[in-house]
Amino acid sequence: QVQLVESGGGLVQAGGSLRLSCAASERTFNYRAMGWFRQAPGKEREFVAAINWSGTSNYYADSVKGRFTISRDNAKKTVYLQMDSLKPEDAAVYYCAASNRRFGLLESRRDYDSWGQGTQVTVSS
Secondary structure (H helix, E strand, O other), rough: OOOEEOOOOOOEOOOOEEEEEEEOOOOOHHOOOOOEEOOOOOOOOOEEEEOOOOOEOOOOEOOOOOOEEEEOOOOOEEEEEEEEEOOOOHHEEEEEEOOOOOOOOOHHHHHEEEEEOEEEEEEEO
């Protein structure tokens, strides 16, 4: 498993932007696909975005497509989630996750074996 630490959450007004970061401690990060999930109070944890091991392919939930961008820097063992045009419904705890696979449509929580502690994103209307 990989230790993951998220940062960058906070309070932002609707229409604003935030950039989340997720730093990994283990060198196998470079060979793993990575994902972001989120969980709002009283709701299931849901898929947000995923990126393959090399950063050449990414996938997004329909609810964030066109507004969020996932990227990674393997030299820094870090994955990012740029969130633009934020809406109140984007408010949640955001979790970074590492897969034991290099690529694929990794939308299920079962595709990931390592999780960060989460970072809170609050969007005011």
